[in-house]
Amino acid sequence: MLSKEVQLEVNKGAMLPLMEEFYTIQGEGFHTGTAAYFIRIGGCDVGCHWCDVKESWNAELHPPTGIEQIVTNATKYSETVVITGGEPLMWDMSLLTQKLKENNRKVHIETSGAYPLTGTWDWICLSPKKNKLPTETVYDNAHELKVIIYNKHDFIFAEEQAEKVNPNAILFLQPEWSKKEEMTPLIVDYVMNNPKWRVSLQTHKYLNIP
Ligand SMILES: C[S@@+](CC[C@H](N)C(=O)[O-])C[C@H]1O[C@@H](n2cnc3c(N)ncnc32)[C@H](O)[C@@H]1O
Ligand SMILES: Nc1nc2[nH]cc(C(=O)O)c2c(=O)[nH]1
Ligand code: SF4
Numbered sequence: 156m157l158s159k160e161v162q163l164e165v166n167k168g169a170m171l172p173l174m175e176e177f178y179t180i181q182g183e184g185f186h187t188g189t190a191a192y193f194i195r196i197g198g199c200d201v202g203c204h205w206c207d208v209k210e211s212w213n214a215e216l217h218p219p220t221g222i223e224q225i226v227t228n229a230t231k232y233s234e235t236v237v238i239t240g241g242e243p244l245m246w247d248m249s250l251l252t253q254k255l256k257e258n259n260r261k262v263h264i265e266t267s268g269a270y271p272l273t274g275t276w277d278w279i280c281l282s283p284k285k286n287k288l289p290t291e292t293v294y295d296n297a298h299e300l301k302v303i304i305y306n307k308h309d310f311i312f313a314e315e316q317a318e319k320v321n322p323n324a325i326l327f328l329q330p331e332w333s334k335k336e337e338m339t340p341l342i343v344d345y346v347m348n349n350p351k352w353r354v355s356l357q358t359h360k361y362l363n364i365p
């Protein structure tokens with residue numbers, strides 16, 4: 156149990172359950188191959204059975220950390236900061252992103268969109284999930300749509316999501332890691348037949364970096 160004071164700070168987004176931070180190369184999506192400092196915030200209730208960071212789900216396992224400390228660490232490393240999780244939009248992202256912008260960072264988010272959008276973002280990567288569909292605010296503001304392909308039905312889901320996202324969003328299909336041998340060839344064919352889509356791979360996993 157958090158003390159009342161800490162809980163109040165978390166509620167307003169002045170403290171956040173920090174799981175890990177690391178400087179690496181963005182492995183996925185539009186900004187693949189570019190250096191970025193990742194901040195992983197704990198807590199997610201979406202429950203994707205193939206999630207590659209299940210350790211993030213229980214927010215209580217990750218210590219509430221002041222955003223000043225998070226920003227101080229981040230600004231030592233990189234012009235670009237990626238906020239991920241867990242599901243970062245479970246928390247109020249306004250103060251954290253405001254502070255990062257005051258420090259002249261480019262601020263990106265990786266989100267399922269399952270909660271309403273908070274914060275000021277230079278880039279929003281929406282990766283929608285069937286279990287808990289995105290909110291309108293995230294569909295309307297996403298810069299990229301990155302749909303995970305675990306089975307053939309996911310191509311239908313991807314087209315449904317492309318209908319809902321704003322028309323400027325760049326569209327990506329990314330194989331679920333454990334099914335990549337089976338799904339990557341299907342994605343390649345799909346993109347050649349439907350060139351509004353692009354392929355996204357989890358390149359950091361091939362590079363053996365975080
Ligand atoms: C771990 S999630 C955290 C951010 C947010 N909860 C979300 O799902 O967008 C970061 C990205 O990894 C993707 N991802 C998670 N597990 C994956 C897996 N096994 N294979 C491929 N992509 C995966 C998610 O879809 C998302 O785009
Ligand atoms: N290198 C690297 N790129 C990533 N892009 C999105 C990631 C995430 O987990 O949100 C991720 C990650 O965990 N590592
Ligand atoms: S929404 Fe993101 S963090 Fe949550 S279970 Fe799904 S992939 Fe994992």
Ligand SMILES: [Mg+2]
Nearest residue numbers: 207208239365
């Ligand atoms: Mg990851």
